[in-house]
Amino acid sequence: MLKQRTSCYCAFCKTPRKVYKHKNLSYIEVLSLIFLGVLFTFVIYKSLDPRGLLIVGGLLIVGEIFTQVKWRSAMVCQNCGFDPILYLRDHELAGLKIKAFLEKRADSPAHLLRPPVILPKVKADTSLKPRATSQNLSLKV
Ligand SMILES: [Zn+2]
Numbered sequence: 001m002l003k004q005r006t007s008c009y010c011a012f013c014k015t016p017r018k019v020y021k022h023k024n025l026s027y028i029e030v031l032s033l034i035f036l037g038v039l040f041t042f043v044i045y046k047s048l049d050p051r052g053l054l055i056v057g058g059l060l061i062v063g064e065i066f067t068q069v070k071w072r073s074a075m076v077c078q079n080c081g082f083d084p085i086l087y088l089r090d091h092e093l094a095g096l097k098i099k100a101f102l103e104k105r106a107d108s109p110a111h112l113l114r115p116p117v118i119l120p121k122v123k124a125d126t127s128l129k130p131r132a133t134s135q136n137l138s139l140k141v
Contacts, residue, residue, distance in 0.1 A: 002028075012082035012098065013117045020071045025064050033059045080117045081105070 005018040025033070037059045041052025076083045081101025087094040105111045 010077040010080060010082055011084060011087075012120065013077065013080040015077065015079040015115060017077060017079070018074075020074050023068060023071045025060070025067050029063060029067070030060065033063050079114055 004020055004022070006021050007016060007018055009016055034056055037052060037056030040055050041049055044055075045051065072085070075085055081098050083094055083097060086097065102117065
């Protein structure tokens with residue numbers, strides 16, 4: 001129930017990795033932030049005060065932004081730099097980011113002990129080639 005991460009594989013390099021399950025705050029996190037806001041209200045104003053709603057709202061906004069930034073940053077693969085969210089929007093830009101990441105990775109000592117990136121093989125498009133007709137040319141002499 002409290003497990004926040006789930007295991008998956010990178011769609012580009014097929015390395016096992018962990019990503020956050022939820023993009024937004026969970027119910028437990030919302031309740032705990034409300035409780036924290038009420039606690040801050042008691043500490044600051046010595047009783048329940050309507051201004052405490054601003055504290056609770058501020059905590060919820062900061063918590064939601066933090067959760068979304070954390071989820072978004074965890075989506076990028078640390079091994080190859082593949083960003084599935086960016087790939088859904090723009091394939092070419094995602095490819096350029098992977099290329100820049102792999103160039104930076106080759107120079108970085110932090111990636112020396114990581115598994116090598118196995119790049120996917122691009123299959124040749126055979127639909128554009130002219131198709132040979134099935135004629136036996138040896139019989140046309
Ligand atoms: Zn990857």
